Amino acid sequence: xxxxxxxxxxxxxxxxxxxxxxxxxxxxxxxxxxxxxxxxxxxxxxxxxxxxxxxxxxxxxxxxxxxxxxxxxxxxxxxxxxxxxxxxxxxxxxxxxxxxxxxxxxxxxxxxxxxxxxxxxxxxxxxxxxxxxxxxxxxxxxxxxxxxxxxxxxxxxxxxxxxxxxxxxxxxxxxxxxxxxxxxxxxxxxxxxxxxxxxxxxxxxxxxxxxxxxxxxxxxxxxxxxxxxxxxxxxxxxxxxxxxxxxxxxxxxxxxxxxxxxxxxxxxxxxxxxxxxxxxxxxxxxxxxxxxxxxxxxxxxxxxxxxxxxxxxxxxxxxxxxxxxxxxxxxxxxxxxxxxxxxxxxxxxxxxxxxxxxxxxxxxxxxxxxxxxxxxxxxxxxxxxxxxxxxxxxxxxxxxxxxxxxxxxxxxxxxxxxxxxxxxxxxxxx
Amino acid sequence: xxxxxxxxxxxxxxxxxxxxxxxxxxxxxxxxxxxxxxxxxxxxxxxxxxxxxxxxxxxxxxxxxxxxxxxxxxxxxxxxxxxxxxxxxxxxxxxxxxxxxxxxxxxxxxxxxxxxxxxxxxxxxxxxxxxxxxxxxxxxxxxxxxxxxxxxxxxxxxxxxxxxxxxxxxxxxxxxxxxxxxxxxxxxxxxxxxxxxxxxxxxxxxxxxxxxxxxxxxxxxxxxxxxxxxxxxxxxxxxxxxxxxxxxxxxxxxxxxxxxxxxxxxxxxxxxxxxxxxxxxxxxxxxxxxxxxxxxxxxxxxxx
Numbered sequence: 001x002x003x004x005x006x007x008x009x010x011x012x013x014x015x016x017x018x019x020x021x022x023x024x025x026x027x028x029x030x031x032x033x034x035x036x037x038x039x040x041x042x043x044x045x046x047x048x049x050x051x052x053x054x055x056x057x058x059x060x061x062x063x064x065x066x067x068x069x070x071x072x073x074x075x076x077x078x079x080x081x082x083x084x085x086x087x088x089x090x091x092x093x094x095x096x097x098x099x100x101x102x103x104x105x106x107x108x109x110x111x112x113x114x115x116x117x118x119x120x121x122x123x124x125x126x127x128x129x130x131x132x133x134x135x136x137x138x139x140x141x142x143x144x145x146x147x148x149x150x151x152x153x154x155x156x157x158x159x160x161x162x163x164x165x166x167x168x169x170x171x172x173x174x175x176x177x178x179x180x181x182x183x184x185x186x187x188x189x190x191x192x193x194x195x196x197x198x199x200x201x202x203x204x205x206x207x208x209x210x211x212x213x214x215x216x217x218x219x220x221x222x223x224x225x226x227x228x229x230x231x232x233x234x235x236x237x238x239x240x241x242x243x244x245x246x247x248x249x250x251x252x253x254x255x256x257x258x259x260x261x262x263x264x265x266x267x268x269x270x271x272x273x274x275x276x277x278x279x280x281x282x283x284x285x286x287x288x289x290x291x292x293x294x295x296x297x298x299x300x301x302x303x304x305x306x307x308x309x310x311x312x313x314x315x316x317x318x319x320x321x322x323x324x325x326x327x328x329x330x331x332x333x334x335x336x337x338x339x340x341x342x343x344x345x346x347x348x349x350x351x352x353x354x355x356x357x358x359x360x361x362x363x364x365x366x367x368x369x370x371x372x373x374x375x376x377x378x379x380x381x382x383x384x385x386x387x388x389x390x391x392x393x394x395x396x397x398x399x400x401x402x403x404x405x406x407x408x409x410x411x412x413x414x415x416x417x418x419x420x421x422x423x424x425x426x427x428x429x430x
Numbered sequence: 431x432x433x434x435x436x437x438x439x440x441x442x443x444x445x446x447x448x449x450x451x452x453x454x455x456x457x458x459x460x461x462x463x464x465x466x467x468x469x470x471x472x473x474x475x476x477x478x479x480x481x482x483x484x485x486x487x488x489x490x491x492x493x494x495x496x497x498x499x500x501x502x503x504x505x506x507x508x509x510x511x512x513x514x515x516x517x518x519x520x521x522x523x524x525x526x527x528x529x530x531x532x533x534x535x536x537x538x539x540x541x542x543x544x545x546x547x548x549x550x551x552x553x554x555x556x557x558x559x560x561x562x563x564x565x566x567x568x569x570x571x572x573x574x575x576x577x578x579x580x581x582x583x584x585x586x587x588x589x590x591x592x593x594x595x596x597x598x599x600x601x602x603x604x605x606x607x608x609x610x611x612x613x614x615x616x617x618x619x620x621x622x623x624x625x626x627x628x629x630x631x632x633x634x635x636x637x638x639x640x641x642x643x644x645x646x647x648x649x650x651x652x653x654x655x656x657x658x659x660x661x662x663x664x665x666x667x668x669x670x671x672x673x674x675x676x677x678x679x680x681x682x683x684x685x686x687x688x689x690x691x692x693x694x695x696x697x698x699x700x701x702x703x704x705x706x707x708x709x710x711x712x713x714x715x716x717x718x719x720x721x722x723x724x725x726x727x728x729x730x731x732x733x734x
Contacts, residue, residue, distance in 0.1 A: 022520050025513065051516060056554030060509030063502055063551075067478070067513025070500065073520050089503050198521050200476045200498045200514055201531035207499040210488040217490055 006178040008171035008271075011139040012078065012104045012164070013038035014178075015146025017048050018186040019102070021076035024052040025064040030116050031168035032080040032106040039076070050076075058087035065101055066094025069161070070208055072198035074150070075101035080168060081108035081122040088125065094161060095130025096225060097209050100153035101161050102146055103131070107270070108168040109357040117358025118168040120270065120322040124330050130225045132162040132232055133298040135269040137255070139176040142166050144243065144251055145296075147181070151190050151239045157231040167271040169358060174271075181247055189246045229300045236297055253302045255294040256309055258284060262291030264373050265310065265347070266366070267335060268319035269295050272355050276319070279366030290370055295331070303338040310339070313347040315377030317369040321355040328385050329353055348376045354388030361388060436629040443469040449494035453486040457658025459665060460484065460567030460648035462622030464538070467565055467644070470632040473497040475534045476514055480507035480548055482540030483574040484567065497533060505547040508555035511535045511562045534563060534636070541568040541582035544645075545603050556612040556641040563635055564643040569650035570602070577653035584673075585725075586718050588705045589653075595708055596718065601725075606645055610679040615640030618678035618687075621647045623665025627676050627688055634678070647674045655704025667699040672726045675733070686733060693730065696723045 006014065013035045016024070024043075026036040042048035055061040058079050069075040079087065084105055105126075109119045123133065134149055136142045142164065149162035166172060181189075199206050212218050236253060244250045257277050259265055264283075266276040273294040283290040293309055293316075295302075310316060320329025327333065332351040339346040350373045354361045365388055376382045435441060448468045454461040460483060468475075473496035479485055481504035488499050502510035515535045521527045537555075539548060544566035555562065571577040571589050578591040581603040592598035610617045615638045620628040628646075635642040649665050651658045668674035672693040677686045697719060700706040709715045 022524075023513075023516055051520060053512065053516060053558065055509055055512070056550055056557075059503075060506050060512070060551050060554060063506035063509035064513035064516070067500060067502070067510040068517035068520075069513075071514050071517030071521070072526070073517045090506065093503055195526045198527050198531075200500070200518065200533060201527050202474045202497075202533050203531060205473070205476075205496065205498040207488050207493045207495070209501040210490045210493065210499065211485055211501065212490045 001179045003177035003179050005175040006139050006143075007034065007173055007175050008136075008139045008142050008166045009034035009106065009173070010038055011143040011178050012146060012166065013042075014180055015143045015164075016076040016102070017042060018143075018181055018183060019076065019147055019150045019190055020049070020074065020187070020192070022050050022073045023068045023075045024050055025061045025068070025075070025077050026052055026054045027058050027061045027079065027083060028054075029058070029080045029083040031108060031172040032078045032083070032104070034172070035078040035104060035106070058083040059090055062087040062090035062094060062103070065103070066090060066097050066099040066161070069094070069099035069101040070097050071200050072193060072195075074193050077101065078104040078106065080106040081110055084122050085110065085125060091126050091131060092129045093209070096221070098159045098225070098228070099161060100159050102149045102153060103161060103163050104146065105163050105165045106168045106172045107165055115357045116168070118170055118321075119356045119358070120165075123163060123165045124322050126163060127299060127330070130160060130229065132158075132160055132229060132300065133165060134162060135165045135296055135298055136171070137269070137271050137273045137294060139171065139174070140178045140249070141251060142171070143178055143180070144247070144249055147186060147190055148239055148243055148251060151242070152232055152236055154193060155235045155239070157235055158228050160225070160228055160232065165270070171271040185246055189242060233297075233300045233302055251296060253295075253297045253305055254309065255292070255296060257292040257294070259291035259293055259309060259313070261289060263289040263314045263377065264370050265290070265313045265316050266292045266319060266369070267295075267316050267331065268292075268321070269298070269331070270321060272319070272321060272361055275361055275363070276366060279363055279370070282363065283367065283370055288370060288374075301334060301338065303341065306335070307338050307342050310347055311344065315373040316347045316349050317352060317373040318349055319352045319354055319361070319369065323353055323356060332385070348373070348380060348382050350376050350382050351385035352388055353385065359388070434630050434633055436626055436633060439626055442625055442629055447473060447496055452494050453489065454483065455650075455652050455658070457651040457661040458483070458648070459622050459650060459661050460540070460569055460646070462661065463567055463620065463628065463646040463648060464565065466622055466625050466628050467632050468495075470629050471534060471536065471563070471636060475536050476500060477536050477538045478502060478507050478510040478514060480504050480537070480539035480543040481574075482542055483569070484538055484540065485574070504543050506551045507537045507539050507543065507548060508551040508560070508562070508564065511537045512555055512558065512560050515561055535561070537562060537564040539564075539566055540573065541566060541570060542572045542580050544568070545581040545605050549608070552609070552643075553612060556609070556614045556643075559640050561639045562641060564641070566605070566643070566645050567648040568645055569648040569653055571650075571653050573650055573653045577650070585722060586706065586709060588708060596715075597706070597708060606677070606679070609643045609645075610682070610684065612641070613682055614643055616642040616678065616680055617645075618643075619645045619647070619674065619676055621665045621669060621674060621676065623649075623662045624669060624676060624688060631678055631687070653705070655707070656702055660702060664699070664702055667694065667702065670694045671696045671699040672730050673699050675729065693726075696726055
């Protein structure tokens with residue numbers, strides 16, 4: 001099969017095109033914008049039979065997406081970071097509508113401070129919303145996951161929207177060779193939307209998303225959403241099998257890389273997991289028994305399957321590209337809860353926070369994490385969670401701080417007496 | 431002017447399409463307006479609602495509507511209308527539903543959403559020339575939460591968050607002009623107490639395509655502090671004192687549809703409502719009353 005060089009964003013757009021998305025409510029935000037530009041270009045050129053509407057905010061964009069999906073058309077949308085948070089009220093709301101559509105999120109760190117670069121706090125903020133989540137590490141996986149996501153979302157046992165996540169910059173703007181499926185195979189894998197799902201028609205009126213009185217009906221409907229999300233676990237298996245049969249590529253609940261006999265396993269998601277893979281190869285070459293387990297389906301969370309995959313592992317280095325302020329890494333917490341239910345000996349979990357706001361994770365840091373984790377496994381005791389941050393980075397940060405201080409001092413904002421703790425080398429005020 | 435089916439009061443429907451027994455307060459001027467609107471629009475509609483009093487019309491498993499309903503959120507009902515409208519157009523275009531299954535998309539919000547949180551979404555929808563009808567029932571405050579002041583609250587009104595001796599210090603936002611400045615297909619003010627004027631305007635709105643926006647003053651017994659039986663009387667006074675001008679805007683031209691000469695003094699309207707009681711007792715506050723009267727006079731001077 002020929003492969004084409006595509007950015008992660010272009011791969012996402014190709015996924016929407018091959019899924020024959022009929023409606024694309026849009027709003028630009030870095031680093032996602034290329035996706036909607038691409039789709040808009042295809043629609044304008046008549047290469048894609050869809051309708052794109054730019055709304056005036058992500059809140060409106062997700063409302064329109066949910067409303068159109070509830071009305072029975074196939075909807076695609078994309079956002080990132082602040083946009084996802086701006087629309088968060090509707091993320092929860094449209095999931096409750098049981099409106100199946102696909103939203104690509106291009107991960108980017110959240111303010112404050114403001115940044116354009118990647119981490120996973122944005123998409124994890126949608127964790128409890130009712131949207132399912134698929135996390136990708138390569139451009140091929142982005143394209144494939146969009147197709148998989150539609151079939152999962154539209155399945156009668158699920159009927160929930162799905163977020164397909166890719167990392168900003170690292171994946172969104174990186175070109176990789178991607179096999180673009182042929183449209184006919186894609187059509188067979190993903191048939192047109194069920195015409196019976198066309199709601200709001202004159203002869204069959206429907207009241208959607210009405211209020212309830214009291215906790216009884218509320219609990220019932222909320223738990224129904226939860227059950228639908230849990231159904232998605234087994235449905236996902238069927239969909240992934242069908243995808244593998246149609247296209248020859250397997251995308252499981254998670255990716256296991258050299259984990260079979262591994263004593264030490266890296267546990268992380270997204271594009272940085274490819275760095276962990278390279279580190280695993282180096283460690284293996286050095287005689288270490290290391291592997292990688294990369295969750296793809298984060299919601300629903302495959303507790304039992306992940307726990308089973310880690311049976312026999314002695315230490316797990318959980319690398320969180322997110323920070324739950326006041327608690328720590330989200331993947332770490334979730335993995336701990338998944339393993340807590342098991343009676344057999346669980347591996348020692350070591351928590352690392354790294355890659356915040358696009359901060360790279362170097363090969364030597366993977367080796368260090370492996371060493372720390374192996375030591376923890378030997379001692380049967382995990383050390384305190386660690387932030388991946390080097391002395392050099394801290395030194396650079398101090399430099400920036402001293403510049404900031406000097407600037408404020410020069411415009412006279414800080415009187416000399418107030419700077420006792422900062423203590424610059426010499427007084428420069430006239 | 432096109433032919434109207436509503437020449438006199440007798441032409442108005444004698445029974446209402448909207449079901450009874452809803453959770454609205456007795457004497458709700460908003461519900462009255464919606465009933466009258468619904469009678470003209472008919473059941474081939476989907477009401478896209480924003481958070482407000484009328485959200486409580488549809489409570490599982492009941493709804494007074496014969497057609498469809500979609501609750502969205504406080505800020506984005508016009509965006510919900512966009513999604514539904516576009517989806518229906520796509521479904522008809524592709525033959526997945528026959529054209530006769532198509533319905534009118536109607537946004538229904540209170541003034542809290544219309545004057546504040548939802549302005550951006552409304553502006554966007556008009557700008558995109560969305561084919562929809564927007565009905566705002568304006569009870570001049572956040573009524574559903576106990577009548578705190580909103581951007582629709584008139585000057586000097588007492589609300590739950592403006593309870594001092596001078597009432598609300600701000601002035602009611604001119605949403606009609608803000609909407610009209612977008613040059614939508616149709617904008618009009620209405621009130622349930624003038625049903626013939628209302629029916630004709632909804633009839634006009636239903637005939638044209640594009641954004642059509644209706645601002646209905648909704649006398650609110652609980653929020654404005656008057657007896658439910660007085661809703662219609664207070665509504666009429668709002669028009670006869672000139673406080674609530676009935677008008678419409680087509681192609682940028684504003685036409686007043688019911689001009690009362692001479693106008694009654696605004697006091698006649700104000701003194702009937704507990705929210706303005708502090709302007710009359712324990713002592714009269716002539717400077718505030720004069721200011722309100724002067725503003726109404728100035729408006730009509732510009733018009734006439």
